[in-house]
Amino acid sequence: MNGPSTRSGGLFRNNPVAVMLVGLCPAAAVTGRVIDALWMSAGLILVLLLTRLSLEILKAFSFPGSGTGHMTDWLSLLFLASCFTASFELVLGAFAPDESAGLGIYAPLIAVNCIVLDRLAGRGSQEPAGPGEIGRSLGQASGLGAGFALSLIVISLIRETLGSGTITLFPIGSFGGTIAVGGISLAPARALVYAGGGLLCLGYLAGAARLVRRVKGAERA
Amino acid sequence: MSLLGIILTFSLVDNIVLSRLLGICPCVGSPGGMRATAGTSAATALLMSLSALAAWALESFLLRPLGLEFLRTPAFVLAVAGLAGLLDVVARRAVPQLLRAAGIPLAGIAVNCATLGVVLIAAKGGFTALQSLVVGLAAGGGFFIALTLLTAIRERLEVEKVPEWLRGLPLHLISAGLLAYAFMAFDRAFLSRLFQGW
Amino acid sequence: MAEPHPDVASPPALAVSPAPHLRGLVSSARLNWSVACCLLPAAAWGVFLFGLPALRVLGMAAGVSLLAELITSLAWGRITVRDGSAMVTGLLVGMLMPPGVPLYVPAAASAFGIMVVKQSFGGLGRNWMNPALGGVVFALFSWSDSMSRWLPVRGAGSAVAPLAALRDAFAGGKAGSGGLLAVLGAHGYPWSATDGRVVTWVNDHVLSLLGASLPRGVFDMLVGTVPGGIGEISVPLLLIGAAYLIVRRVIRWQVPVTYLVTFCVAAQLFGGLPMGRGWLAGGVLFQLFSGSLVLGAFFMATDPVTSPLTLRGNLILAASLGVLTFFLRYFGTLGDGVPLAILLGNAVAPLIDRFTQPRVRSAGKGVIG
Numbered sequence: 001m002n003g004p005s006t007r008s009g010g011l012f013r014n015n016p017v018a019v020m021l022v023g024l025c026p027a028a029a030v031t032g033r034v035i036d037a038l039w040m041s042a043g044l045i046l047v048l049l050l051t052r053l054s055l056e057i058l059k060a061f062s063f064p065g066s067g068t069g070h071m072t073d074w075l076s077l078l079f080l081a082s083c084f085t086a087s088f089e090l091v092l093g094a095f096a097p098d099e100s101a102g103l104g105i106y107a108p109l110i111a112v113n114c115i116v117l118d119r120l121a122g123r124g125s126q127e128p129a130g131p132g133e134i135g136r137s138l139g140q141a142s143g144l145g146a147g148f149a150l151s152l153i154v155i156s157l158i159r160e161t162l163g164s165g166t167i168t169l170f171p172i173g174s175f176g177g178t179i180a181v182g183g184i185s186l187a188p189a190r191a192l193v194y195a196g197g198g199l200l201c202l203g204y205l206a207g208a209a210r211l212v213r214r215v216k217g218a219e220r221a
Numbered sequence: 222m223s224l225l226g227i228i229l230t231f232s233l234v235d236n237i238v239l240s241r242l243l244g245i246c247p248c249v250g251s252p253g254g255m256r257a258t259a260g261t262s263a264a265t266a267l268l269m270s271l272s273a274l275a276a277w278a279l280e281s282f283l284l285r286p287l288g289l290e291f292l293r294t295p296a297f298v299l300a301v302a303g304l305a306g307l308l309d310v311v312a313r314r315a316v317p318q319l320l321r322a323a324g325i326p327l328a329g330i331a332v333n334c335a336t337l338g339v340v341l342i343a344a345k346g347g348f349t350a351l352q353s354l355v356v357g358l359a360a361g362g363g364f365f366i367a368l369t370l371l372t373a374i375r376e377r378l379e380v381e382k383v384p385e386w387l388r389g390l391p392l393h394l395i396s397a398g399l400l401a402y403a404f405m406a407f408d409r410a411f412l413s414r415l416f417q418g419w
Numbered sequence: 420m421a422e423p424h425p426d427v428a429s430p431p432a433l434a435v436s437p438a439p440h441l442r443g444l445v446s447s448a449r450l451n452w453s454v455a456c457c458l459l460p461a462a463a464w465g466v467f468l469f470g471l472p473a474l475r476v477l478g479m480a481a482g483v484s485l486l487a488e489l490i491t492s493l494a495w496g497r498i499t500v501r502d503g504s505a506m507v508t509g510l511l512v513g514m515l516m517p518p519g520v521p522l523y524v525p526a527a528a529s530a531f532g533i534m535v536v537k538q539s540f541g542g543l544g545r546n547w548m549n550p551a552l553g554g555v556v557f558a559l560f561s562w563s564d565s566m567s568r569w570l571p572v573r574g575a576g577s578a579v580a581p582l583a584a585l586r587d588a589f590a591g592g593k594a595g596s597g598g599l600l601a602v603l604g605a606h607g608y609p610w611s612a613t614d615g616r617v618v619t620w621v622n623d624h625v626l627s628l629l630g631a632s633l634p635r636g637v638f639d640m641l642v643g644t645v646p647g648g649i650g651e652i653s654v655p656l657l658l659i660g661a662a663y664l665i666v667r668r669v670i671r672w673q674v675p676v677t678y679l680v681t682f683c684v685a686a687q688l689f690g691g692l693p694m695g696r697g698w699l700a701g702g703v704l705f706q707l708f709s710g711s712l713v714l715g716a717f718f719m720a721t722d723p724v725t726s727p728l729t730l731r732g733n734l735i736l737a738a739s740l741g742v743l744t745f746f747l748r749y750f751g752t753l754g755d756g757v758p759l760a761i762l763l764g765n766a767v768a769p770l771i772d773r774f775t776q777p778r779v780r781s782a783g784k785g786v787i788g
Contacts, residue, residue: 021250021390025334029242078302082295090291105341108294109243109334189527191560195240196401200535203387203394211386255773373769374547381545384495395539399548400766402556406759411751 010143016117017151017202018209023113027152028198030106033168037156039092039099041149043107045142047084047114052141054080055118056134077115085111117144155201163192224355226416227348231359234412237335238367239401241342244335248368249393258372259365266361268308269336272301273343273357280344293344301336335364371397450669451503457660458510458718464656465649468572469518473649477513480525484509487533492542504543508532511551511718514650515711515758516558519568519578527561528554548765549725552758559754566754569646572611580647581640582709582748582755584608599702600634614638640708651711661717670721673730674737678716681741683707690749710755712744725765732768732775740764 014020017027023044030040058076089107093100100107118141160167165185168178191197231237238244247261279296283289289296339360343353374396383392466473488505492498499505512529532554540546559566571578579587585599588606604610617638626632639645643653651657665672687703706712720726720740727733740760747756 022246024245024249024394025243025338028245074302075299078298079295082298086291086294089294105338105345108297108341109337111294111298112334112337187521187523187562187565189557189561190563191402191557194401194405194560195242196398196405198242199245199394199398199401203391203398206394207387207391210391214386370766370770373773374766376773377547377769378540378545381541383541383545384539387539392540395535396547399536399553402553402560403548403759403762403766405560406747406751406753406756406763408751408753411747411753414750414752415746 010140010145010147011150012147013213014144015147015151015209016120016144017148018205019213020120021206022116022120023148024202026106026109026113027148027155028195028202030103031152031156031159031198031201032163032193033102033160033166034153034156035099035168035170036102037149037152038169039096039103040106040110041145041152043085043088043092043103043110044113044117044148045145046088047081047110048117048141048145049138050084051077051080051114051118052137053134056137060134077118078111081114081118082108082111085114113148117141117148120144151205155198155205158201159192159197162189163197164188164190223416224352226412227352227355228359228362229412229415230409231356232363232366233404233407234409236363236367236404236407237339237360238364239397239404241338243338244333244364244367245394245397246333247335248364248371249390249397253372254376255369255372258368262361262365262368264308264312265335265364266358268301268305269339269361269364270354270357271304271308272297272336272340273353273360274350275300275304276340276344277348277350277353281350293341297337297340297344301340305336335360367397367400370400374400448502451507453667453669454664454718455503455506455510457664458507458514458650460660461653461656461714462510462514462650464643464653465514465518468644468652469570469649470573472570473518475522476516476518476520476525476649477510479522480513480516480529481506481509483526484512484529484533487530488538491534491538495542499542502543504537505533508537508551508554510650511714512554514714515551515555515648517566517568517580517647518570518649520565521562521568524558524562524565528558530554531557544724547725547769548762549719549722552719552762552765556758556762559758572644572646578646579608580709581608581636581645581705582647585705598634599705600636600640604635608636610636610639611644613644640705643708645709647709648711648714651714654708654713657713657717661713664717670717671730671733674721674726674733675716677734677737678720678741678744679707679712681738682712682744683741685742685745686749690745706748710748711757712755715744715757715761716740719761720764725768727768727771727775729772729775732771735775736764736768736771739767 010016016022017024026040026044030036055077085108088110089100092103092107157167161181162184165181165188166178167181192201235241238248244265247265253261276297279300280293284293284296339357342360343356346356348356371393375393378392378396387395462477466477484505485500488500489498492500509529512525512532516525516528532550532552536548536553537543537546537550567580567583569578569580569583581603584603584606588602614636618633618635622632642655645652661670661675664670683703683706686706690702690706720737727736743763744756744760747753747760749756751759753759
């Protein structure tokens with residue numbers, strides 16, 4: 001499996017959730033409301049970029065744990081990812097405590113997903129560190145993060161609209177944050193908000209992505 | 222909560238995969254047969270129970286007394302990874318043939334949501350040491366149930382002519398979703414009435 | 420069609436058996452339409468009792484089911500509506516619905532059942548979950564209030580299904596002793612006038628000679644003039660349809676009989692316990708005639724597509740279903756336990772197959788159909 005080669009690769013062609021099928025747990029679990037998906041994606045992108053940046057800086061200074069050995073490599077990745085995740089959790093808990101509660105135990109799992117995605121982003125980067133290398137690797141990471149966010153947002157839009165009849169966004173000023181959607185909000189299909197709904201949407205998203213790829217491939221051929 | 226209650230809750234009512242949606246990646250992703258399923262589940266259950274115990278120890282002796290709860294995530298991630306590495310080394314020395322036959326990627330088990338998620342649930346639940354251990358085992362048991370059922374379904378699907386765009390992982394996810402709905406039959410009300418009734 | 424996967428420890432026995440063919444054969448058009456016809460008497464009874472709303476629900480369920488099948492099969496370039504399975508699914512969905520349910524519920528249930536549970540897997544013979552039950556359970560969790568909109572039977576006054584009423588009676592904590600029907604009567608459950616006349620007549624002219632008496636409600640329960648799902652209330656009509664199917668060898672009699680017998684044994688032995696009535700006091704006959712037990716046992720647990728392949732596997736599953744239904748009905752709160760139990764049975768069927776199939780050693784997987 002090749003890693004993404006361009007920035008746009010992570011968004012569509014190599015979308016982490018729909019195509020490469022990693023990070024499935026938050027994609028199914030935290031997509032009951034749009035705002036949960038938004039915060040989760042924001043957290044993941046932040047942690048991923050920060051971790052990647054730190055690793056690149058470490059590599060630039062040739063510190064141990066920056067690609068010189070397998071075990072130290074692994075440990076530094078784990079440590080960095082989990083520390084940044086903990087920071088994100090603290091900040092979220094301080095500024096948006098309701099949201100923090102909404103994400104629950106899935107916020108710390110950003111660390112785990114970040115580790116997996118970072119492995120994908122950092123692949124094939126044995127070249128010596130430098131601004132170009134840092135830029136490229138951050139670009140890959142942001143592409144993957146954006147792809148993750150896109151998948152989560154799509155799933156959460158479907159699940160929340162059909163399953164609760166609302167779309168929950170950030171409360172700004174007088175806007176409470178919840179949009180009620182027309183007729184559906186009278187009798188939403190609540191089953192979509194439950195665990196099964198998440199898995200179903202995820203499955204159909206992956207299938208749809210494959211369908212799109214097939215159509216595009218047929219066009220090019 | 223009694224030990225039996227813990228076992229039933231974490232394996233059926235709040236099934237790790239089908240209710241909490243943790244550990245989806247190994248459940249639908251790994252292409253192994255039944256033997257690999259048993260091996261993966263056993264390793265996962267072992268790792269989960271040991272990690273839950275370790276997390277209990279960390280929480281009780283380090284994090285809470287010193288007011289370091291904010292370090293919970295790094296502490297648990299490193300603990301789980303450490304235990305997984307330890308198990309890996311032990312398994313390689315003790316039962317190498319078993320590992321080869323079952324094809325268990327222990328590193329993969331460590332770096333997935335399931336173990337860390339279980340550990341977090343156990344830590345937040347305020348359980349005792351023994352209860353944490355049982356939570357981990359029960360969660361592993363629930364993982365085993367889900368993985369076994371999904372593997373059998375997957376084996377049946379492999380010989381059917383399914384729509385091309387859904388073949389493979391999409392259909393496994395859809396199957397998991399349908400299974401999750403079926404498992405909603407086991408809910409907390411059911412469990413509590415079961416215990417009252419007897 | 421499928422190459423042996425390098426990671427698979429042993430080739431699944433299923434791959435080399437003619438199983439998919441067998442499923443396809445049994446589910447042929449003639450058989451499906453027979454099943455549909457055998458469901459009609461019970462469905463018609465429901466329409467007779469509940470009137471136009473019931474007819475609308477049935478029509479919507481069947482109509483959407485056929486439409487969904489038509490649309491999805493057109494996407495594959497062939498029309499499979501003729502094979503009758505969509506008709507059976509639609510009928511079953513409608514029959515499990517309460518008559519007062521808003522029409523979008525059976526529509527969604529049928530659509531979900533056909534498109535997600537059946538067609539996504541490749542259509543007839545390839546789904547592992549019963550489409551009708553998948554749709555009904557989806558509706559049950561999505562619109563749980565709507566799914567208990569019972570309607571009163573013509574002439575009677577109550578709009579609560581007997582099983583639900585019984586739950587209420589016991590929840591109150593003051594259910595007296597005596598049979599379950601007596602408990603319902605004590606709680607003022609309004610049986611029909613016909614029931615009153617028949618039971619009184621029988622008591623006066625027949626049973627008083629023997630010194631026994633029947634409680635009110637026996638006639639209503641037996642004949643099926645109680646509120647409930649449209650097609651599940653008339654056990655005699657369902658049994659007639661099922662008998663025809665058994666005689667014509669469309670369904671195996673062993674499966675429903677095992678299911679019901681296991682349930683009865685469990686219910687009679689242990690059923691009294693959750694209600695605080697001791698052992699051997701389960702009120703089996705009442706349970707048999709309420710809810711979708713007979714409908715499920717004869718028409719859904721026997722679906723060859725979602726059942727194990729061997730007779731032994733089927734019997735194991737049927738017994739498990741009996742026990743599971745007992746637990747879900749007596750201790751659960753999500754309806755009468757049958758749909759969810761059968762769904763769980765569907766989930767376990769492939770596993771049962773895995774362990775009851777005769778092992779056939781072969782170099783690789785055969786290419787089937």
